[in-house]
Structures are given as C-alpha cells and as structure tokens.
Amino acid sequence: MQHNQQTDWWRGAVIYQVYPRSFYDANDDGIGDLKGVTEKLPYIAKLGVDAIWLSPFFTSPMKDFGYDVSDYCDVDPIFGDLADFDELIERAHSLNIKVIIDQVLNHTSDQHPWFIESRSSHNNPKADWYVWVDPKPDGSVPNNWLSVFGGPAWRWDSRRRQYYLHNFLDSQPDLNFHNPAVVDAVLDTVKFWLERGVDGFRLDTANYYFHDEQLRDNPPQPHIAEGSIGVRPDNPYAYQLHLYDKSRPENIAFLKRLRALLDQYPGTTTVGEIGCDFSLKTMAAYSQGGDKLHMCYSFDLLTHDSSMEHIRNTVETMEKGLGDGWPCWSIGNHDVERVISRWRRGKEVSQARAKVYMVMQLSLRGSVCLYQGEELGLPEAELTFEQLVDPFGINFWPEFKGRDGCRTPLPWENTMPNGGFSQTAEPWLPVSDTHLPLAVAEQEGERHSVLHAYRDFLHFRRHHPVLIQGDITFHHHDEQCLVFSRHLGQESMLIAINSGDETEILPLPVKQAQQITLPEGIKEGHIEHSSLVLPSCSVLIAKL
Structure with missing residues (x-):
C-alpha cells in the first residue's frame, strides 16, 4: 500500500510526551505551564522527535491533574490561556514539530457545566448525558462494576436519587455515549482544536467510551493479570474480566465518526490508549481498515515484565492480528513507574541499560511515544507519603506508591532545590535529589550521556528508513x-x-x-x- 509521506507522517514517528505541570515553570509559581513548553521547544527539536503530545492543560479542578475536564475548549489558568497555546503551536510548527493533545472524552469533571445541569433533575435537556441508574430495590449499586481507582464504579447522588457511573474517580462521571447528542458535543470539542491547528490527538482510555446498556455484571477474572490501567493484584479491579464496562462493540462506530472528522483535516492523526483484558486484539480492531484510529498503544509494555520473551510475544501477537493497522510502542508514561526503575530486575539502575532499551524501542516496527525524562535516564523518584498528591497513590499506599514518582519536575540544572524547573517557587512536587546529577545541563556536557545517545540514535534512525517503515x-x-x-x-x-x-x-x-x-x-x-x-x-x- 502506498502512503503519502506528508499526511502519513505519523507512521514510524517519534512522539515526545510532555507533562506540562512538570516540564518547565516559566512564570515561577511552582507549576509548569504552556509558556514553559514553548520556551523549551528548541530542546525538544534538538532531540530529533517528530511531534509532542501534551498531557491535559484544559480547565479543570485538578482532582486528577487535568484528566478531569470542566471545559474542553479552554486552557486552565495555571497553564496560561488560549493565546499561549496558539503561540506554542506556531513555535512548534516553525521548528517542524507536530502538536498532539490529550483528549479525555470518556468522562468529565463533576464540575463541568454538562454534569451540573444533568444532575439537577430527571427532565433537564442533559438529563441523560451521563450514566444515571436507579438503585436496586435494597438501595445497593446497580451491578458489580468497579472503578480503576478502587471500590464500586457507582456514586450515589442525593439530588437525582440515582447512581452515576464513574470508571475512575467519583469526581469523574462517565459520559453516556449511547446518547447521540453527547457524541455530537464531544466531536464539536475535537473540531475546536482541529480548527486551532493541532496535528492530532492522544485519546485517553479510548476503549471506555461505551458501556453495556443492559448493565450486565462482569464475570470474575480467571487469573489476576497486569495489562490494564493501574491493574495490580492489590486492586480489586483486577479480579473482574471487564466484558461489559468497556471495549464494547459500539465503540467502533464512534471511532469511525471521529476518523471521518479528522479526515477533513489532512495530516492529522490519532493515537488511542487501550487498557483492557484483550488489549492487543482491541488495538488491532481499532487501528485496521484505515477508517478508525490511526494507531494505538497498550499497557502491555508498561508492566514490570522486562524479559525479551515478553517483548517479542507482545510485538508478534500484535503483528499477527494487525492487518493494515499500525502500532505505537510506549515503555513509559505519566501513569507508570519510570522504565529504568521498573525494568531494573533487582539490579542497580543503569544508564547503559537505558540506552539499550532506547535502541530496542526505536527499532521496533511502529511509532514510538517517549515520556519526558526517558532521554535523561531518570529513575523513579522516591517520595514520602506526606509528599504524595496523586489520589491513586494515596488510596493504595504503601503497597502502591502512585504515579507521583514518575511525574516529578524535569531537572534542567544540577542546582538545589528546584533543579532549574522553578526559579524561587516551591514546585508542586519536589525535584528528586537523584535526578540532579542527570540534569539536562550536566548531560549536555557529557558526550557519552543518555541524552546524547538519544539524540544521536534518533538522527541515525532518520537516515535509515528501514527502521521506520520496514x-x-x-x-x-x-x-x-x-x-x-x-x-x-x-x-x-x-x-x-x-x-x-x-x-x-x-x-x-x-x-x-x-x-x-x-x-x-x-x-x-x-x-x-x-x-x-x-x-x-x-x-x-x-x-x-
């Protein structure tokens, strides 16, 4: 099949994930911002990636740090404003960097105007924009579905005297995608950003949009297995086979509508996050045929299994079922322990091993997502319970320490106390002492650093098309x-x-x-x- 190099730039592309809160604090308030990203774009361009993926910067009460959206079409003031976003787009494009943004379409914040109206009565215009269900006769929850964050996926609302569905925090109610008006509304928000010049979307929890309308109970999981978002044996979510609360067949029709919208903007792309019990099969179904997602990534390489057997089996399974679809490989992101710590296998954290994992990932068939700090070989930051802000970590401490350890600010300089992230303000999470010797400024001056290895190998890869398309x-x-x-x-x-x-x-x-x-x-x-x-x-x- 022939591909247009301009519109299909995403095939084999390297996408650098920016977590704005922790990238660079331009206004010295302790929180990274859009101006900070714009200021550091030359650093990203020098790395040699094709695109950036910006984690959410939308208006939000920040109970899940931006993945609880209260306005899909505006920038939260802590990150700046729409003018700052427009400036970022313009500067990135001038440096030949595409801009992909996170779209959190499955759920909103409970402070979104849509939810505020929906919960106000049973007969308002948005009454069924969310998943509202009466209690069982004994007052209990409608079924056995569980939240990824622990406990039932249902929250009682005293105003409507019904339960509402939340696959994540109870402050993140799920939208009802069975309602055509909801689908139209979320696609309008996608169009808003396409008109603003974005080059694509990373779709958060892309297989969660639809639920089973019959609300059937999930069966028990025949074996406790990692592979979905945050699934570990200490979380009851892992005890179910999630047949009815996600990855429903209706998802396909929605993804086709989404793709039809993006096709009106040539050169744009989507990468879907797939977290489910059959993730590789779902990735193939969602990305083949040229009429749904452009590419997907799963959590199959985001587990603790670093054996080369696991990597080969994951990639080969994907290849066999993929057809004309296209994968995207990620070994680290804002939700999991940093790869150099997660894959240490009882050994010391090794910068040499960071380079090996880099070559492996950048040599697989598919596109690649790199998480900020991987190019520095950053290990997981160790935080005390008192320093945690992640609700996931707070709920499951100490067996699971949450996601804060991979979200600490990027070290730009080997200076105390803030590593050049903020000038004087205390950062929203502490800069790790173990990260300071690995700061950008330190590695710039060390020819054999992980940073230079990433830059050099990305340049090497660009000059060998077989590593991109083969x-x-x-x-x-x-x-x-x-x-x-x-x-x-x-x-x-x-x-x-x-x-x-x-x-x-x-x-x-x-x-x-x-x-x-x-x-x-x-x-x-x-x-x-x-x-x-x-x-x-x-x-x-x-x-x-």
Missing part, C-alpha cells in the same frame, strides 16, 4: 537478549541487543552481515566468525 522478523529471544531484523524493499538490517549483565554469544541468524558503526556512547557488540558477541548492555546493528 517489516519485522524475530530470530532469537531469551530473558536478556533479543535479535530481530527489519526489511524494506532491498534493504535489510539486523538488530541484536543484550539487556543483561553478562556477555552473551549467539549464533548469527544469517550467512552474511556487515556491522554498522553506532553513534558514540552506545556500547557495541561485534560479529566474530558466525556468532554475535554481545557484552553486557550492548547493541549490534548490521546490514544484511
């Missing part, structure tokens, strides 16, 4: 090592990585291979006779 074939995996090849036309390239602490010697899976010199600072293996010799935390790339 097909993928796996040759070997074990706990630590992964060997695969990419193929595009007459060009083929072999990629071998060793994420372990010991040298590994593996058979060369082809007759001839010419090793390519990698950017300085990335530890290399070598070919010896008919073997791949891979020292600890090393990479080998060769032309076939």
Whole structure:
C-alpha cells in the first residue's frame, strides 16, 4: 500500500510526551505551564522527535491533574490561556514539530457545566448525558462494576436519587455515549482544536467510551493479570474480566465518526490508549481498515515484565492480528513507574541499560511515544507519603506508591532545590535529589550521556528508513537478549541487543552481515566468525 509521506507522517514517528505541570515553570509559581513548553521547544527539536503530545492543560479542578475536564475548549489558568497555546503551536510548527493533545472524552469533571445541569433533575435537556441508574430495590449499586481507582464504579447522588457511573474517580462521571447528542458535543470539542491547528490527538482510555446498556455484571477474572490501567493484584479491579464496562462493540462506530472528522483535516492523526483484558486484539480492531484510529498503544509494555520473551510475544501477537493497522510502542508514561526503575530486575539502575532499551524501542516496527525524562535516564523518584498528591497513590499506599514518582519536575540544572524547573517557587512536587546529577545541563556536557545517545540514535534512525517503515522478523529471544531484523524493499538490517549483565554469544541468524558503526556512547557488540558477541548492555546493528 502506498502512503503519502506528508499526511502519513505519523507512521514510524517519534512522539515526545510532555507533562506540562512538570516540564518547565516559566512564570515561577511552582507549576509548569504552556509558556514553559514553548520556551523549551528548541530542546525538544534538538532531540530529533517528530511531534509532542501534551498531557491535559484544559480547565479543570485538578482532582486528577487535568484528566478531569470542566471545559474542553479552554486552557486552565495555571497553564496560561488560549493565546499561549496558539503561540506554542506556531513555535512548534516553525521548528517542524507536530502538536498532539490529550483528549479525555470518556468522562468529565463533576464540575463541568454538562454534569451540573444533568444532575439537577430527571427532565433537564442533559438529563441523560451521563450514566444515571436507579438503585436496586435494597438501595445497593446497580451491578458489580468497579472503578480503576478502587471500590464500586457507582456514586450515589442525593439530588437525582440515582447512581452515576464513574470508571475512575467519583469526581469523574462517565459520559453516556449511547446518547447521540453527547457524541455530537464531544466531536464539536475535537473540531475546536482541529480548527486551532493541532496535528492530532492522544485519546485517553479510548476503549471506555461505551458501556453495556443492559448493565450486565462482569464475570470474575480467571487469573489476576497486569495489562490494564493501574491493574495490580492489590486492586480489586483486577479480579473482574471487564466484558461489559468497556471495549464494547459500539465503540467502533464512534471511532469511525471521529476518523471521518479528522479526515477533513489532512495530516492529522490519532493515537488511542487501550487498557483492557484483550488489549492487543482491541488495538488491532481499532487501528485496521484505515477508517478508525490511526494507531494505538497498550499497557502491555508498561508492566514490570522486562524479559525479551515478553517483548517479542507482545510485538508478534500484535503483528499477527494487525492487518493494515499500525502500532505505537510506549515503555513509559505519566501513569507508570519510570522504565529504568521498573525494568531494573533487582539490579542497580543503569544508564547503559537505558540506552539499550532506547535502541530496542526505536527499532521496533511502529511509532514510538517517549515520556519526558526517558532521554535523561531518570529513575523513579522516591517520595514520602506526606509528599504524595496523586489520589491513586494515596488510596493504595504503601503497597502502591502512585504515579507521583514518575511525574516529578524535569531537572534542567544540577542546582538545589528546584533543579532549574522553578526559579524561587516551591514546585508542586519536589525535584528528586537523584535526578540532579542527570540534569539536562550536566548531560549536555557529557558526550557519552543518555541524552546524547538519544539524540544521536534518533538522527541515525532518520537516515535509515528501514527502521521506520520496514517489516519485522524475530530470530532469537531469551530473558536478556533479543535479535530481530527489519526489511524494506532491498534493504535489510539486523538488530541484536543484550539487556543483561553478562556477555552473551549467539549464533548469527544469517550467512552474511556487515556491522554498522553506532553513534558514540552506545556500547557495541561485534560479529566474530558466525556468532554475535554481545557484552553486557550492548547493541549490534548490521546490514544484511
């Protein structure tokens, strides 16, 4: 299939996730803002990515830090205003950086005017814009559905004398997508930002939009498994097989309407977040056919399983079911422990291993989401209970320490107390002491730093289209090592990585291979006779 390089720029693109609260504080109030992002865009451009994804900056009471929206078409004052957003778009485009924004369409804040009107009576114009259900005869909740944040997914409202559905916090009521007026309204908010010049959307919880109208109980989960948003065995959410509260078949028709809207704005794209019990199957269904989402990512590489077997199985399963769809791979984001800590496997946090994971992710077939700080090799920040602000972490402490440890401010300088994030104001979360030696200014001056490795390899990748568009074939995996090849036309390239602490010697899976010199600072293996010799935390790339 032929693709237009201008409109299909997203195929194989590298998208850098900016969490604005923690990126850079331009007005010195302790909270990162849009002007801060604009000021630091040259840093992002120098990194060599294709686009940024901005986590929510919309008007919000911030009970879930912007994922509880009270106005879809405005900027929260803590981040600036619409003029600041327009300036950001203009500056990003001048640097050839696309801008993707988060769209949180499944739910709003309970302070959104839509919900305030909906809860006011049973017969107002927006009475059924949310999922309102009468109690059972004994007053109990309508069914057994659970919230991702713990406990029932139903909250009693004394005004309407009904329960409303909330898949997340009870201050985040779910919209009723079975109501056509709701679908029209949310698509209008998407159009608002398209008209403002955004290049696409990251769709939060893209498989949650519809619920089962019959409100059938979910069956028990046959095994407790990670893989969905925040699912861990200490959270009762993991005990159900989520057949009826999300990933419903009606989602497909909505995604087609959304795609039809984006098709009116050539060159725009969508990347959907898929968190469910059948995430890889759902990713394939949502991204194939060219009439729904452009690409999806799941939480399958955001778990604690760092074995190369898991990575190969995840990618191969996706490849087999994908058809003409397109994946997007993420190994870190604002919801999970930072990858270099999460995948340490009992070992010390290693900057060399950060480079190995970087090469692996950037060499897989698909697009890539990089989370701010990954290019610095930042480990998870350790916070005390008193420093937590994340309601998820507060609810599940100490078994789960929440999401604050991956959301602490980005260190720009090795200076106390704020690492150059704020000048004088105390940041909304503390800057981690362990991050200061890894600050941008420190790594700029260190030729073999993780930052330079990211810049160099992103540049290397751009000059090898096979790594962006090529097909993928796996040759070997074990706990630590992964060997695969990419193929595009007459060009083929072999990629071998060793994420372990010991040298590994593996058979060369082809007759001839010419090793390519990698950017300085990335530890290399070598070919010896008919073997791949891979020292600890090393990479080998060769032309076939």
